[in-house]
Structures are given as C-alpha cells and as structure tokens.
Amino acid sequence: xxxxxxxxxxxxxxxxxxxxxxxxxxxxxxxxxxxxxxxxxxxxxxxxxxxxxxxxxxxxxxxxxxxxxxxxxxxxxxxxxxxxxxxxxxxxxxxxxxxxxxxxxxxxxxxxxxxxxxxxxxxxxxxxxxxxxxxx
Amino acid sequence: xxxxxxxxxxxxxxxxxxxxxxxxxxxxxxxxxxxxxxxxxxxxxxxxxxxxxxxxxxxxxxxxxxxxxxxxxxxxxxxxxxxxxxxxxxxxxxxxxxxxxxxxxxxxxxxxxxxxxxxxxxxxxxxxxxxxxxxx
Numbered sequence: 001x002x003x004x005x006x007x008x009x010x011x012x013x014x015x016x017x018x019x020x021x022x023x024x025x026x027x028x029x030x031x032x033x034x035x036x037x038x039x040x041x042x043x044x045x046x047x048x049x050x051x052x053x054x055x056x057x058x059x060x061x062x063x064x065x066x067x068x069x070x071x072x073x074x075x076x077x078x079x080x081x082x083x084x085x086x087x088x089x090x091x092x093x094x095x096x097x098x099x100x101x102x103x104x105x106x107x108x109x110x111x112x113x114x115x116x117x118x119x120x121x122x123x124x125x126x127x128x129x130x131x132x133x134x135x136x
Numbered sequence: 137x138x139x140x141x142x143x144x145x146x147x148x149x150x151x152x153x154x155x156x157x158x159x160x161x162x163x164x165x166x167x168x169x170x171x172x173x174x175x176x177x178x179x180x181x182x183x184x185x186x187x188x189x190x191x192x193x194x195x196x197x198x199x200x201x202x203x204x205x206x207x208x209x210x211x212x213x214x215x216x217x218x219x220x221x222x223x224x225x226x227x228x229x230x231x232x233x234x235x236x237x238x239x240x241x242x243x244x245x246x247x248x249x250x251x252x253x254x255x256x257x258x259x260x261x262x263x264x265x266x267x268x269x270x271x272x
Contacts, residue, residue: 058164058166058188061190065170076217077217078215078216
C-alpha cells in the first residue's frame with residue numbers, strides 16, 4: 001500500500017549561512033571565489049556571494065532521504081535548472097509534488113523547486129526520480 | 137575567440153573519504169544513515185556506506201567553477217542519473233566532453249560522468265549547461 005500518490009506534496013524551509021557555504025567549499029573542494037570571497041563577489045553580476053548550486057540543491061536529497069519519502073529512498077536521478085542565485089542568510093522553501101508513480105516498480109517522479117520565501121522567486125527548478133519499496 | 141570547442145574533453149580524479157561524507161552530512165543536514173552509519177549500511181543493498189549523490193556530483197560543479205572552463209562560469213543546469221553507488225575511499229574519475237556550443241550566447245552543453253577508476257563502472261551520468269563569457 002503506497003503512502004505517496006500522484007499529487008502528494010511536501011514543503012521544507014531552509015536557510016544557508018555563509019559559514020555553511022564556506023564549509024561546503026572545504027568539503028567539496030569547490031573554492032570558486034564567487035561563493036566565498038565577498039570582495040570578488042561584488043564585481044560579479046550577482047553583487048554578493050552566492051550559495052553553491054549543489055549546496056542549495058542538496059535540500060532535495062536531504063528531504064528525499066530523511067523526510068519525504070524518508071529513510072530507504074533510493075535516488076535514481078535529479079535534474080536542476082539554476083534560474084536565479086541563492087544567497088546566504090536568506091530564507092527559502094523547497095516544494096515537492098509527485099507527478100507520476102509506477103507502483104509495481106515502487107518508483108516516483110517528483111517535481112521539485114527551491115523558491116525564495118520573501119517574494120516567491122524560483123531559484124532552482126527540477127525533477128527527481130526516486131524509488132522507495134514501502135512508500136511508492 | 138572561444139577556447140572550448142565541441143569535442144573538447146577534460147578529466148579530473150577524485151576520492152571521497154568517510155570523513156568528507158560525514159562533514160557533508162553535517163553541512164547539508166542530510167544525515168540519511170546510509171551515508172554515515174556503517175552498521176545500518178551493512179543491511180542495505182549496498183552493503184556499506186555510500187557517498188551522497190550530491191557530494192559525488194559536486195565534482196562537476198567544482199570542475200566547471202574552478203578548472204574547466206574555470207572562474208567566471210555560470211552554471212545553468214545539471215542533470216544526474218545515479219547509475220551505481222559511489223563508495224568512500226575509492227578512486228573515481230570525472231570525465232567531461234563538450235557536446236554543443238552556442239558561441240553567440242557563450243553557452244555550452246557538456247556531457248559529464250563519474251566513473252570508478254578500477255573497472256570503469258559509470259556511477260553518475262549527466263549533462264550540464266554552462267555559460268562562460270570568455271571561454272565559450
């Protein structure tokens with residue numbers, strides 16, 4: 001019996017500090033100065049440091065693996081389109097909607113996006129394919 | 137004058153330690169036990185801890201932003217299909233090939249994959265769209 005159906009939705013709020021961005025740069029080795037050098041960042045089109053797309057997008061993975069559907073999820077694919085910069089110390093909301101399920105294979109296709117809470121600006125838009133033996 | 141053409145390739149070797157995986161879990165909040173709890177992981181189909189897909193995939197972002205094309209890259213999109221687990225303390229190679237360029241827009245489409253060096257097993261396969269005003 002699948003708990004997650006077509007049309008099921010989930011939301012999760014998230015905020016990335018500059019300290020998290022710096023730590024992400026260290027753990028991944030991605031020291032692109034646009035993320036960690038405030039003076040450099042002022043000369044870019046964004047005007048200030050931006051969160052790594054993979055740190056911002058990791059909220060999708062965190063939600064799938066720990067919240068919705070949660071433990072036991074197998075991640076099959078993720079698409080992300082980076083539509084607008086994600087800034088540190090700013091509140092965002094990850095929004096999920098199940099678009100398709102294949103119950104006999106326990107698979108689902110989930111639309112996911114990251115939007116800025118203050119004005120609804122969509123920053124990342126994408127789609128994931130996941131597998132969960134009990135919930136899909 | 138674009139430095140990067142259709143058919144340009146780039147490779148970058150990478151290895152993720154369990155300590156990096158633990159640090160990634162802390163910075164992203166993704167504490168799915170399959171990544172960080174060795175005893176739990178032995179009961180999963182993978183038999184041992186696996187690297188977060190977003191940590192493994194972050195090598196694509198690191199290469200684009202710091203090596204190929206390098207500083208000044210704007211990341212437009214990334215698709216990733218997780219084909220096989222990525223294990224800690226194992227050597228992988230990220231392989232990039234430029235499939236398409238749109239010189240008047242300074243954009244490129246780059247096929248990228250992460251393969252295990254020992255046997256060539258492809259673990260992540262995907263495609264990125266990037267923009268670089270000088271190199272594309």
